[in-house]
Structure formats: structure tokens, C-alpha cells
Amino acid sequence: QVQLVESGGGLVQAGGSLRLSCTASARTFSDYGMGWFRQAPGKEREFVGSISCCTDSTYYADSMKGRVTVSINNAKTTVYLQMNSLKPEEAAVYYCQAQWMTTAQDMASSRYNHWGQGTQVTVSS
Numbered sequence: 001q002v003q004l005v006e007s008g009g010g011l012v013q014a015g016g017s018l019r020l021s022c023t024a025s026a027r028t029f030s031d032y033g034m035g036w037f038r039q040a041p042g043k044e045r046e047f048v049g050s051i052s053c054c055t056d057s058t059y060y061a062d063s064m065k066g067r068v069t070v071s072i073n074n075a076k077t078t079v080y081l082q083m084n085s086l087k088p089e090e091a092a093v094y095y096c097q098a099q100w101m102t103t104a105q106d107m108a109s110s111r112y113n114h115w116g117q118g119t120q121v122t123v124s125s
């Protein structure tokens with residue numbers, strides 16, 4: 001099980017941007033698919049975007065296409081979620097996930113048993 005730490009959350013005005021980061025201690029993500037999810041109060045956790053192991057291809061939820069980008073640094077130690085044009089209803093706790101040798105699309109549909117602390121994103125109207 002990969003221990004992940006999300007960071008970069010905070011308060012942003014509607015229409016603003018935020019970049020979240022995800023790291024794991026003493027590990028690279030070279031062979032891992034990585035995904036971002038979010039959960040708002042009273043709602044189920046939902047998929048946001050992901051990046052494949054090995055090819056770095058990406059996959060996004062329809063509601064987020066054109067406004068978010070998932071990327072990974074060259075050292076494969078940090079995964080980012082760049083979010084633009086944020087809406088108040090997108091306020092949530094954002095989580096990252098890692099799964100060995102998984103494509104971006106499969107990251108969206110996989111089941112996960114363990115979640116980290118996440119990082120809170122608040123969008124003011």
C-alpha cells in the first residue's frame with residue numbers, strides 16, 4: 001500500500017485556480033497509475049482525473065474536461081492536479097490514489113480500500 005500525502009488545498013474565489021500536489025515518502029510513481037478524486041459533504045466520492053503508469057496519458061471526468069490537468073514531474077515523485085475556473089460546488093476534500101501498472105481510464109473505475117487525509121478545497125462565490 002502506497003502512503004500518499006496530498007497538499008495544496010485552500011480557499012479560492014469562484015473562477016480561480018489551484019494546483020494540488022500528491023507525494024509518497026521514499027517512493028516514485030514510475031510504475032503507478034495516479035488518480036485524483038474528490039468528496040463534498042453529503043456526497044459520494046467522485047473521480048476527477050488520472051494519469052497512466054508508463055505512458056503518462058491522461059483521462060478526465062466529463063465535468064472537468066478543459067479545466068483540469070493531471071501531470072507528473074520528471075522525477076516521478078509528485079503528481080499534480082491543476083484546476084482552473086473553479087466553481088463553488090467543486091468545494092470538497094481532494095484525494096489522490098496510486099495503483100500499480102494501471103491505465104488512466106482504469107484508475108477512474110477501480111475500487112480503493114484506503115484513502116489518505118486529502119486536502120480541502122474551498123471555493124467562495
